[in-house]
Amino acid sequence: MSIILTGDRPTGKLHLGHYVGSLKSRVELQEKHEQYVMIADLQAMTDNNADIISTNILEVMKDYISIGLNPDKTTFLLQSAIPELTELTFYYMNLVTLGRLERNPTVKTEIQQKNYENSLPMGFLCYPVSQAADITIFQADFVPVGNDQIPMIEQTNEIVRKFSATYGEGIVKEAKAVLSNTQRLVGIDGKAKASKSLGNAIILSDSEEEIRRKVFEMYTDPNHIHVSDPGKVEGNVVFEYLDAFYEDKNHLEDLKAHYAKGGLGDVKLKKLLNQTLQDFIAPIRERRNALNDADMKNILLSGTKKAREVAVRTMKNVRSAMKINFFEQH
Ligand code: ATP
């Protein structure tokens, strides 16, 4: 049985990008593996304010349960309640250089998006190191993620190799990314990635009206003015969402050909996408409305306790390999 670890920042409610990039795989993986799902509140602190983070912890828990993660099969944990994660991050910082962190392409893009060029918090630059601690403390084999996370897994594995070469093999191990069919869902504005902080995502708990509004706001092809004009399928957000959510792939191919040739209007296409997404989200929203905060808190608390035991065990081995267990030795 493999070990799976993944997580989300509680910077807002989860969206369709999370679903296709990672949540869907988690629902499948929980059936056959030992899965940990972490709410990364400390990682969220690197660029967000504490109020937003604490209000979203239970919201994210509700998202998890409403999309089909099962607390009997998946262990949920809250990052800040496991201090061993912070401790391991601190040790790992000696195994990575500033230059290497600055070259991380995902972090580079995010630094630009957040206008951090002249005021970069060290914690933000180091968040891939903290992710390395998250992954390795649970001895994860696989990490189901969107492709923005590939550089984080590479970074993790470099740290693991350095750790093993310095302090001995077998204490922490390398992990592999599990990528889905839709590795990165675009934003409704056409930006490369739908994300909570960019506000360009359809949320898994959006109302019927919000979904409709967002679908009709979607970026299509600015040169497709008249229905009869040939339209561009490539880079067309509506088609990207249909690719991810519309199940009749043959029909979708016909629609693409029709759109490219001319004669298929954006409104017709958006109506189809709207219906597709309404059908997908309605049952999730319904399950979510039946959930309450107290139950979510209990699930998270008991999962965190269980996960902490694993973290404590790994850290005992880490400290002893690093010879920082002085009082136990003397
Ligand atoms: P934030 O804007 O606060 O960083 P986010 O929307 O990027 O939020 P995260 O919590 O950083 O979400 O990411 C959690 C997981 O969801 C990661 O595995 C990430 O790759 C995946 N994910 C997030 N957005 C997308 C997307 N648009 N397409 C595919 N996967 C995504």
Ligand code: MG
């Ligand atoms: Mg993110």
